[in-house]
Amino acid sequence: MMKQLSQRLLGPVTLVLLGLTFWLGLWVxxxxxxxxxxxxxxxxxxxxxxxxxxxxxxxxxxxxALYLWRRTRSYVMDRIAHCSMExxxxxxxxxxxxxxxxxxxxxxVWWAWDARLTxxxxxxxxxxxxxxxxxxxxxxxLRARRSAVFAILSAINVPIIHFSVQWWKTLHQxxxxxxxxxxxxxxxxxAWTLLFSFVGFTLLFFWLLRARYRLEIKREESSSAQLDExxxxxxxxxxx
Amino acid sequence: MEGDxxxxxxHDAVVLSSGFPLLSGVDLRIxxxxxxxxxxxxxxxxxxxxxxxxxxxxxxxxxxTVAGIDLAEGDPRQLRRRVGWLGHEGSFYDDLSVRExxxxxxxxxxxxxxxxxxxxxxxxLSHRIDTTTRQLSAGQRRRLxxxxxxxxxxxxxxxxxxYASLDDDGRTFFDALLGDVVASGATVVVSAHDxxxxxxxxxxxxxxxxxxxxxxN
Amino acid sequence: xxxTALLVAAKDxxxxxxxxxxxxxxxxxxxxxxxxxxxxxxxxxxxxxxAGPGLFYLVTLFVALLMINRSQAIESTPGTKASIATxxxxxxxVFLGKSLALCVELWATGxxxxxxxxxxxxxxxxxxxxxxxSIGVTLAAMAAAGTLYGALTAGGDGAATLLPVLTLPAFxxxxxxxxxxFSAALHGGALWEWWVxxxxxxxxxLAVGVLLYGVLEES
Numbered sequence: 001m002m003k004q005l006s007q008r009l010l011g012p013v014t015l016v017l018l019g020l021t022f023w024l025g026l027w028v029x030x031x032x033x034x035x036x037x038x039x040x041x042x043x044x045x046x047x048x049x050x051x052x053x054x055x056x057x058x059x060x061x062x063x064x065a066l067y068l069w070r071r072t073r074s075y076v077m078d079r080i081a082h083c084s085m086e087x088x089x090x091x092x093x094x095x096x097x098x099x100x101x102x103x104x105x106x107x108x109v110w111w112a113w114d115a116r117l118t119x120x121x122x123x124x125x126x127x128x129x130x131x132x133x134x135x136x137x138x139x140x141x142l143r144a145r146r147s148a149v150f151a152i153l154s155a156i157n158v159p160i161i162h163f164s165v166q167w168w169k170t171l172h173q174x175x176x177x178x179x180x181x182x183x184x185x186x187x188x189x190x191a192w193t194l195l196f197s198f199v200g201f202t203l204l205f206f207w208l209l210r211a212r213y214r215l216e217i218k219r220e221e222s223s224s225a226q227l228d229e230x231x232x233x234x235x236x237x238x239x240x
Numbered sequence: 241m242e243g244d245x246x247x248x249x250x251h252d253a254v255v256l257s258s259g260f261p262l263l264s265g266v267d268l269r270i271x272x273x274x275x276x277x278x279x280x281x282x283x284x285x286x287x288x289x290x291x292x293x294x295x296x297x298x299x300x301x302x303x304x305t306v307a308g309i310d311l312a313e314g315d316p317r318q319l320r321r322r323v324g325w326l327g328h329e330g331s332f333y334d335d336l337s338v339r340e341x342x343x344x345x346x347x348x349x350x351x352x353x354x355x356x357x358x359x360x361x362x363x364x365l366s367h368r369i370d371t372t373t374r375q376l377s378a379g380q381r382r383r384l385x386x387x388x389x390x391x392x393x394x395x396x397x398x399x400x401x402x403y404a405s406l407d408d409d410g411r412t413f414f415d416a417l418l419g420d421v422v423a424s425g426a427t428v429v430v431s432a433h434d435x436x437x438x439x440x441x442x443x444x445x446x447x448x449x450x451x452x453x454x455x456x457n
Numbered sequence: 458x459x460x461t462a463l464l465v466a467a468k469d470x471x472x473x474x475x476x477x478x479x480x481x482x483x484x485x486x487x488x489x490x491x492x493x494x495x496x497x498x499x500x501x502x503x504x505x506x507x508a509g510p511g512l513f514y515l516v517t518l519f520v521a522l523l524m525i526n527r528s529q530a531i532e533s534t535p536g537t538k539a540s541i542a543t544x545x546x547x548x549x550x551v552f553l554g555k556s557l558a559l560c561v562e563l564w565a566t567g568x569x570x571x572x573x574x575x576x577x578x579x580x581x582x583x584x585x586x587x588x589x590x591s592i593g594v595t596l597a598a599m600a601a602a603g604t605l606y607g608a609l610t611a612g613g614d615g616a617a618t619l620l621p622v623l624t625l626p627a628f629x630x631x632x633x634x635x636x637x638x639f640s641a642a643l644h645g646g647a648l649w650e651w652w653v654x655x656x657x658x659x660x661x662x663l664a665v666g667v668l669l670y671g672v673l674e675e676s
Contacts, residue, residue, distance in 0.1 A: 068672060122626045131625040136613030138258040141298055145672045146609050149665070153605065153627065156661050227259065234264040237283075237450030296539050317671070321545035332537060333468065340468075347464050348544045372475070387514040388540065 024193040030062030043099040047197040052091035060084035061155040064148035078144035083212040092124040126154040253302035262288035264451035285433040295319035324394030326385040326421035328401040334374040378405035469558035490640025504532035509580035512638035546673030571648035584643030595635035601662035
């Protein structure tokens with residue numbers, strides 16, 4: 001009952017939160033002293049990047065690990081990993097686009113050799129590689145195993161991205177919202193807008209994941225129907 | 241206790257590849273220590289059946305037990321250790337000699353390499369023992385494949401089109417070898433276009449068509 | 458596991474010595490790629506560029522891709538795959554053995570390419586010698602990663618084209634860390650960060666390989 005209700009409410013709540021984010025971000029919050037209206041990207045870019053790098057990639061990795069673990073091995077996990085990775089590609093592309101839009105006036109170029117930007121692009125190629133790997137293997141079990149291992153290997157890149165911020169010579173600004181002392185540096189309407197944006201985009205991910213998962217189930221049902229036809233046709237080859 | 245002496249038990253075994261049913265529901269039992277010839281037209285599923293039994297392709301649905309190991313649940317690696325497979329392609333490292341290939345297999349299986357000389361002699365390859373596999377003829381490669389299996393001594397021998405590329409001497413030699421293998425208690429399943437080839441050994445003939453068994457005698 | 462590793466490594470190296478693919482195909486490719494890199498820099502920079510370490514690693518990376526393909530191709534003919542599968546070798550041992558053989562081959566090729574970089578890109582000999590340990594570890598990490606990614610793509614549709622798509626992004630941190638430590642050896646500068654990245658990558662790929670290589674094999 002609760003599960004059904006939460007599933008039914010997922011879409012509307014996501015829309016309300018994202019609507020609130022855009023309204024607060026575009027009309028209510030003030031422009032920044034240094035960055036002017038450009039600061040409004042703060043309500044979109046970090047939340048999208050959070051979903052791209054951590055929520056969706058993280059979900060794909062955890063589902064992959066659960067698939068590989070014998071006790072929890074099931075195609076449900078494989079489907080979740082696959083669908084999360086597809087949604088992840090969308091969010092990674094959005095991260096790169098919004099990052100570039102922010103970077104152009106700040107850095108003067110659309111693409112800078114910034115560590116986080118470069119690593120995110122690399123992670124995007126890895127996510128596309130994951131999808132390409134799935135297409136290259138027909139056997140469902142082998143496909144699930146190989147793509148799970150690849151997802152875990154790709155996740156090794158996530159901490160490298162994190163450490164890269166500190167180690168590589170970078171143009172990107174460091175952590176803004178939370179510093180190492182965990183003191184929140186933005187206040188008032190800006191903080192609320194940020195909160196709505198993070199929660200809204202996270203819920204958007206789960207909403208998209210759920211829709212993509214349902215589509216995958218329908219696709220599997222359709223190929224299962226085709227399979228019955230293929231079996232009947234194959235057996236008829238042997239009829240005398 | 242019939243089940244205990246069946247090396248192969250298949251019920252409605254289906255194998256798919258890219259959505260195509262290679263096997264479309266095979267029902268089959270093969271007893272221990274027997275010789276069976278799987279025959280049928282091109283594309284009937286002969287090689288697929290043997291590859292399934294060797295644990296080289298996965299079972300899609302149905303029930304399949306080979307050498308006591310459930311193909312759906314068990315570890316295919318366990319199964320592969322107990323079966324011997326001889327494909328109709330070359331089956332070794334082309335850049336290694338006959339001896340080097342067999343030494344590799346013996347070491348991998350923890351068998352003494354001293355057996356290699358006698359095995360190579362038995363298959364008639366002594367004069368080619370230091371020849372690179374790439375330089376062997378198709379028939380000689382087949383003999384090397386047999387040497388590989390003799391070294392391994394599997395309980396189930398799966399031989400895919402073993403008569404192809406063998407001359408008359410080779411076929412006679414092969415029939416004699418199969419007779420010895422069956423006499424030693426191993427089970428042999430051979431795929432062949434021509435069911436009469438091994439008639440001297442009085443094998444059971446299993447006829448496949450459309451990816452399932454349509455005749456058995 | 459280690460017994461299987463040594464058996465497999467010895468077999469791969471013996472095949473390489475016998476077939477000479479490394480000597481007659483891979484090394485010449487690397488040398489010509491290094492020459493082309495010099496040409497791409499233009500006459501003003503080909504002999505005095507600070508890009509030497511980067512170009513060395515870029516060429517090594519492409520050479521490594523060829524070698525990974527080759528390492529998998531040895532196992533991938535249909536008959537060989539089936540016969541070897543019936544030996545029931547320990548997958549962790551196979552992974553370590555293939556990684557070890559690939560590592561030795563990469564070291565040998567790397568030495569030739571390093572000599573080429575010293576000769577044609579005028580990379581300083583002393584700096585190159587100081588960089589040898591970091592080059593060794595970078596190539597070892599590439600070998601472990603390459604063996605894993607090679608197995609991931611083996612037997613799939615378009616394996617040869619899929620391999621670079623999957624492998625090159627994963628090689629990027631190795632390329633950066635290798636290049637930075639090589640440059641540090643030439644011009645001075647901080648080193649430990651790159652050693653951390655290289656060591657973490659090597660250990661992670663070895664651990665994932667030992668644990669999961671069997672999962673990647675076709676059933």
